[in-house]
Amino acid sequence: MITEGTYPYAIGGVSSWCEAVIGGLDQIDWEILPIVAGGKRRQQHFQLPQNACLLRPIELWSQDSAPRGIPGRRGHGTPSIPAKLLRGLLPWHGDLDDLTAALVHCRQRPDDVRREFRARASWQAYLSALQEILELDDEDSAPAPAYDAIEAARLYQLLYWIARTAAVPTPRCSLLHVTAAGWATIPALVHKALHGTPMLLTEHGVYVREAYLASVRDASASRGERHTSTRIALGLTRAAYAAADAIAPVTEANEQWERGLGADPEKIRVIPNGIHPFGEPQAPPNAGRVIAMGRIDPLKDVQTMLLVADEVGRRMPEARFEYWGPPTPGEELYAGACERMHRRLGLDERFRFMGRTADPHGVIRSGDLVLMTSISEAMPMALLEAMAQARPAVATSVGGVPGVLRGCGIVMAPGDVHGLASAVTSLLRNPGLAAQLGRRGYERLHRRYTLERCAEAYGALIYELTGRGLA
Amino acid sequence: MKELEDEHADGVMQARLGRRARDVIEATIVLEAWLGRPAHSAMSAARGLVAGDGDPKPDRGRVEAPEGDEQQGVLVEGVALVLSILSVAAWATPLSRVLGDGVLAAAIGVALPISVALQWALRSRYLSRRTGLALLARDGLALCALTAFACAVPLALMPGWGPLAAILVAIWVGGTVVTRRGWGLLYALTLVATSVALAHHAQPYLVLGLLTAFTLSVALAAVLTRRAATEERAGTMSRALVAGLLGGAIGLLLVSDPSLGWGVHGVHPAIALVPSVIGSFWGGYYLWNLYEAVPRGLSGVPLHRAGRAAMTDPAMMLFLGAILRLVGATVVLSGVLLFIGRWTHGTDDVSVLFAFGCVALVSLLVGLLESLGRRRAGLIACSAALAVELAWPQVVGTHLAGGALAAGATVGIALTIPPLLVLLARSGRVLATTLWIQ
Numbered sequence: 001m002i003t004e005g006t007y008p009y010a011i012g013g014v015s016s017w018c019e020a021v022i023g024g025l026d027q028i029d030w031e032i033l034p035i036v037a038g039g040k041r042r043q044q045h046f047q048l049p050q051n052a053c054l055l056r057p058i059e060l061w062s063q064d065s066a067p068r069g070i071p072g073r074r075g076h077g078t079p080s081i082p083a084k085l086l087r088g089l090l091p092w093h094g095d096l097d098d099l100t101a102a103l104v105h106c107r108q109r110p111d112d113v114r115r116e117f118r119a120r121a122s123w124q125a126y127l128s129a130l131q132e133i134l135e136l137d138d139e140d141s142a143p144a145p146a147y148d149a150i151e152a153a154r155l156y157q158l159l160y161w162i163a164r165t166a167a168v169p170t171p172r173c174s175l176l177h178v179t180a181a182g183w184a185t186i187p188a189l190v191h192k193a194l195h196g197t198p199m200l201l202t203e204h205g206v207y208v209r210e211a212y213l214a215s216v217r218d219a220s221a222s223r224g225e226r227h228t229s230t231r232i233a234l235g236l237t238r239a240a241y242a243a244a245d246a247i248a249p250v251t252e253a254n255e256q257w258e259r260g261l262g263a264d265p266e267k268i269r270v271i272p273n274g275i276h277p278f279g280e281p282q283a284p285p286n287a288g289r290v291i292a293m294g295r296i297d298p299l300k301d302v303q304t305m306l307l308v309a310d311e312v313g314r315r316m317p318e319a320r321f322e323y324w325g326p327p328t329p330g331e332e333l334y335a336g337a338c339e340r341m342h343r344r345l346g347l348d349e350r351f352r353f354m355g356r357t358a359d360p361h362g363v364i365r366s367g368d369l370v371l372m373t374s375i376s377e378a379m380p381m382a383l384l385e386a387m388a389q390a391r392p393a394v395a396t397s398v399g400g401v402p403g404v405l406r407g408c409g410i411v412m413a414p415g416d417v418h419g420l421a422s423a424v425t426s427l428l429r430n431p432g433l434a435a436q437l438g439r440r441g442y443e444r445l446h447r448r449y450t451l452e453r454c455a456e457a458y459g460a461l462i463y464e465l466t467g468r469g470l471a
Numbered sequence: 472m473k474e475l476e477d478e479h480a481d482g483v484m485q486a487r488l489g490r491r492a493r494d495v496i497e498a499t500i501v502l503e504a505w506l507g508r509p510a511h512s513a514m515s516a517a518r519g520l521v522a523g524d525g526d527p528k529p530d531r532g533r534v535e536a537p538e539g540d541e542q543q544g545v546l547v548e549g550v551a552l553v554l555s556i557l558s559v560a561a562w563a564t565p566l567s568r569v570l571g572d573g574v575l576a577a578a579i580g581v582a583l584p585i586s587v588a589l590q591w592a593l594r595s596r597y598l599s600r601r602t603g604l605a606l607l608a609r610d611g612l613a614l615c616a617l618t619a620f621a622c623a624v625p626l627a628l629m630p631g632w633g634p635l636a637a638i639l640v641a642i643w644v645g646g647t648v649v650t651r652r653g654w655g656l657l658y659a660l661t662l663v664a665t666s667v668a669l670a671h672h673a674q675p676y677l678v679l680g681l682l683t684a685f686t687l688s689v690a691l692a693a694v695l696t697r698r699a700a701t702e703e704r705a706g707t708m709s710r711a712l713v714a715g716l717l718g719g720a721i722g723l724l725l726v727s728d729p730s731l732g733w734g735v736h737g738v739h740p741a742i743a744l745v746p747s748v749i750g751s752f753w754g755g756y757y758l759w760n761l762y763e764a765v766p767r768g769l770s771g772v773p774l775h776r777a778g779r780a781a782m783t784d785p786a787m788m789l790f791l792g793a794i795l796r797l798v799g800a801t802v803v804l805s806g807v808l809l810f811i812g813r814w815t816h817g818t819d820d821v822s823v824l825f826a827f828g829c830v831a832l833v834s835l836l837v838g839l840l841e842s843l844g845r846r847r848a849g850l851i852a853c854s855a856a857l858a859v860e861l862a863w864p865q866v867v868g869t870h871l872a873g874g875a876l877a878a879g880a881t882v883g884i885a886l887t888i889p890p891l892l893v894l895l896a897r898s899g900r901v902l903a904t905t906l907w908i909q
Contacts, residue, residue: 040704062704092494118844118904120897127778127899134774141494142522149769149777150532153903160908212500216488222530227493234496256510260499375504397507413507 001177004035004184008046008054013381014179014204017250017273019046024455026051028462031171035183038062058168060161060183081105081116083129085159089235090130090228092138096242099235100193103166107190110167117160126156144227151224158232166190174466175200181207181240182233189243198465201244202271205378205399206257208237213376217298237261245465248458250379251400269461272400273379274454277446278361281390284368284435288319288428291367291391293360293382294374296327296335296353301396304373304415306341309351311421312428319428321351321371324363364389369427369434375414377401383409384449387441392434394423404449408441477519480506484520491522531771534763549752551655553745555646558662560742565669570635577632582639584722585622589644591718595841596711598651604697606705607648612694619644638679645686652693661685713846720853721834724883727860728876730869731823743823746804747797747831754797754835757789761842764789765902777899784898790839790891797835801828826873829880836887843901844909848890856883 001007007018022030030052036042038059048054081102088099106113116122130152134144147155165186170176176188176199185201192199211233215226241247241263248271249255255268290312294300302323309321327335342351357363360382364370370386372395379400386393386409393409395401402411410427412419427434484492484501492498498517502508508516566575593615597607607615619641626637642662649658661682668678768785769777781787805824833856840849860879867874894901 038704114908117908120900120904123900123904124778127774131774140518140521142491143524145530147774148530148532149772149774149899149902150534150766151530152774152777153766153769153899153907154532156903157907208496209500212497213504216497216500220533222532224530224532230494230496253510256514260510260514261496397509398504414505416507 001030001179002033002035002184002188004180004182005037006179007032007034008044008048009034009036009042009057011045013273015046016381017202017204018179020274020451021455021458022052023049024451025459025462027459029053031055031173033058033170033187035060035165035187055171058165058187060165080122080125081113081163082122082126082156082159085162086126086129086133086155088239089159089162090133090155090231091136092141092231092234094235094238096239099239100189100243103163103186103190104193106163106166107169107194113160113163113167117156117163123156126159127152130155145223147224147227148222151222151228154225155228155232158228162186162232173197175462177202177462178240178244180204181237182211183236185236185240185243189239192243198245199243200246200248200461200465201240202248202250203254203258203378204250204273205376206237206249206254206261207240208233208261209257210376213299234261241267246461248461252403253399254378269457271454271457271461272404272449273381273384274449274451275381275384275388275445276451278388281388281438281442282365284391284431284438285366286368286431288316289367290319290321290369290371290424290428291364291386292321292323292325292371292373293357293363293385294325294372294380295331296323296325296338297331298334299374299376301373301375301414302334302338303341304417304420305371306338306345306347306351307417308371308373308420308424309347310345311417312424313347313350315421315425316428317350319350319424321347322354322363322367323352324354324357324360326356360385361389364391367391368431369394369424371420371424372396372401373414373420374398374401379404384445387438387445387449390435390438390442392427392437392441394420394427396420405441406444408437408444410437477516480516480520492517492520494521532766532769534766534770549749551650551659552752553749554656554659555662556745556748557742558659558666560744561666562669565672566635566675569675574632574635578635578639580726581626581632582636582643583726584719585626585636586640586643587722587725588715588719589618589622589640590647591721591838591841592711592715593644593647595714596706596708598647600703600706602699602701602703604648604652604694605699605701606703608694608698609701611705634676635679638676638683641683642679642686645683645690648690649686649693652697654689654693657689658686710846713850714841717837717841717846717849717853720850720857721830721837724830724833724853724856724860724876724879727857727879728826728873729864730872730874731826731876743808744827746808746824747801747827749804750797750800750828751831751835753800754793754831755838757796758793758835758839761786761789761839762906765898765906769898769902772899778897779899780896781898782896784896786895786898786901787892790895793835794832797832798828801831820872822871822877823873826877826880829877829884833880833883833887836884836891839891840887843894843905845890845894845905848887852883852886855886856880 001018003018006012007015026049028051032048032052033055034057036057036059038061084098084102088094088096088102130147134147137143165183168187170187170191176191176197178184178188178199178201181201181203188199191197212230215221215230238261241258241261244267247258247263247268249258249268250271250273252270255270258268259265292305296302312319364385370382370391370393372380372382372393374396375398377399383393383395383401383404393405395405395409395411396414397411398414405411410423412423480502483505484498487501487505492501495517498520499510499513502513502516503510563575597603597611600606622640623637626640627634646658649655665678665682669675765786808824837849837853856879859882860875863875863878894905
């Protein structure tokens with residue numbers, strides 16, 4: 001299993017899913033190959049079960065030496081790796097064969113990677129290729145922005161790290177399970193090209209979609225940097241879809257994206273996330289308490305939630321909102337803006353930022369309903385947790401949310417403060433309806449979103465791909 | 472109806488992006504995230520919302536702001552450096568008087584290369600980093616203690632010059648850490664006090680022993696008081712080893728010329744080091760800006776100019792500026808030294824000052840090659856310089872003070888200048904292939 005910035009070094013939905021799948025499929029021996037940001041000390045947040053072992057992580061942007069090959073096995077100065085990678089990744093429709101060949105070359109001749117990227121000829125060949133690619137036209141895209149020297153150098157550095165990631169050896173295995181269609185794809189792509197090992201891709205969020213959202217949010221990025229980050233994500237995503245033998249999105253909404261981006265529909269199998277169901281749920285406190293769970297992040301649109309709380313507060317002064325979750329690292333400015341807005345709206349005790357919790361189920365149990373105002377979601381665990389506690393949810397109609405909440409919650413358009421506030425108010429004022437929706441959610445969870453179902457579906461798919469039964 | 476929807480979608484696009492969408496994916500995302508349209512419906516509507524024109528002029532790529540406080544207190548550091556050299560130079564006469572010329576010369580001959588090697592290695596792995604002292608506190612103390620033990624104990628066991636060499640290594644290397652903490656002036660004043668004590672016939676080993684204990688204690692305090700949680704990682708061991716090797720070679724270059732006689736000629740030639748050390752300090756300080764100045768100079772430069780060579784490129788200008796500062800300061804201060812030498816019974820020859828100037832320059836150039844990842848070129852230059860220096864007395868003799876050192880250093884300069892000129896003439900290339908790919 002190849003992870004990217006998640007299991008076992010980060011806490012979050014994808015990491016929890018990894019832990020659940022690995023633990024749920026204990027007949028399989030898993031080797032975990034994490035890809036992480038380098039140059040920093042890591043803390044392992046998950047203990048691996050008996051059937052899993054951790055490989056040495058691939059570090060990006062670190063100062064560690066590049067992977068080494070067998071002494072004496074060096075290529076003969078073809079300044080082509082950077083230009084080939086560029087041709088494979090940057091155009092709207094990149095040359096995936098060229099890309100795979102270049103990545104395989106990096107694996108076979110790891111000693112060439114650093115040498116070639118530091119060579120003058122490679123830089124010149126790269127600049128020529130970049131100029132050509134920027135002049136290409138495509139009907140789905142506006143003409144590319146003109147790059148400056150910094151943007152060109154930064155893209156060159158990005159390609160170097162892609163090449164280094166490809167150069168890291170991967171162990172022999174029966175199946176490559178990739179958990180995101182980005183950097184995690186690179187080692188799998190090479191391994192598959194060399195050994196023909198089947199590849200399974202699970203997409204929680206759609207990688208390219210998240211890259212675009214991050215680019216839209218990054219106000220300080222130049223045009224060239226936005227172009228680079230989105231196109232490289234698109235290139236990696238297309239390469240992942242082409243190489244994968246099966247693509248397992250967690251929701252139908254992702255499936256639509258995958259089809260739209262050119263994935264073969266035959267390969268796609270939606271496997272929803274699941275959680276361990278709990279026993280009989282407790283009755284809600286009927287205290288007018290609204291719970292929100294998630295990181296403080298622009299994708300969660302916390303500012304809309306503050307406006308919703310303000311509007312609900314004018315209708316029901318006794319209503320109380322609790323936001324559980326820390327700011328996303330790097331989004332401290334956004335968290336500060338939320339706090340300023342909180343003060344400006346005079347919400348005081350009516351809306352409280354509670355920080356991290358180790359007991360999400362207990363937190364949800366203490367509330368009457370769960371609110372989510374995200375502008376982007378795949379299949380949020382917070383909603384499943386709400387269903388497990390028989391609490392109704394009010395949420396925005398993004399990603400897999402409408403599918404999950406069908407019949408057991410209220411879905412409104414993103415940013416629709418009035419609609420969201422009305423939905424919250426009506427559920428708080430009508431405990432009978434809230435209880436009914438909560439009960440439906442609880443039953444729906446047991447029917448569709450249990451961990452056992454999720455693990456079973458993966459077990460069956462892995463069996464199909466590898467042609468082996470699970471012991 | 473469709474027209475109205477399109478107009479609304481276009482308005483949302485402008486509101487969220489401040490422009491039209493760059494491609495269909497971006498348009499789809501805006502429709503999905505801010506209008507709540509399902510993905511398939513958003514995708515089919517997206518094509519009509521893509522901008523038709525491009526941006527002919529390049530934007531300016533982001534240049535990260537310089538990190539931390541590396542350059543703070545530079546003047547104090549410079550003053551401390553000069554005071555340190557003068558103080559150590561002032562020890563020569565009293566130490567030679569008590570211990571004998573041979574002991575001091577041998578101790579300096581061993582201690583100087585080892586100290587410079589350890590200083591370069593320390594800088595490479597820890598001290599050149601923004602949170603260098605915190606890194607040292609977190610995971611370098613045991614390693615440093617082990618290295619210090621491995622260096623000091625064998626030295627101290629050597630008969631005659633050994634204990635003095637061990638003391639000098641401890642004082643010089645400890646001083647590097649103290650200076651990095653910003654306590655350079657305290658360190659320098661301690662050295663001055665030691666000089667005064669030695670001049671007043673205090674027992675040398677007692678005074679130097681106390682100084683060593685004090686320096687190491689302050690160095691430890693300097694590290695421990697900067698103990699903080701840092702996620703940064705130390706530099707690689709292999710790189711630190713090569714840096715140490717290069718530093719050691721520069722140190723060897725300094726002590727391998729038999730005509731200089733460290734410790735034999737009183738305060739000379741140590742005092743003759745002052746001009747070149749100040750020049751080197753100024754040039755090195757100026758060159759420190761390389762990682763910041765090159766990206767800043769390239770921001771907004773169009774792509775077609777990114778691969779061209781030009782002597783006016785930021786990297787080249789910075790390089791030439793550093794050399795000019797080093798050479799200029801060394802020449803001017805050497806002139807001053809020669810002028811006042813008439814009153815200080817100076818024995819400095821122009822050739823010695825020239826030799827030290829050359830060593831300062833080769834040290835700067837080798838350091839630059841090391842930081843740019845061209846370590847092999849640095850090692851070749853140092854090896855050739857050392858070989859020429861060692862061969863010089865056999866071929867030419869030792870009648871010219873500092874002749875062997877000047878010859879060796881000149882060869883080192885000749886071997887380091889060309890690769891640096893070729894590399895630094897193309898700022899785009901140096902940024903992409905060297906500064907950002909180590």
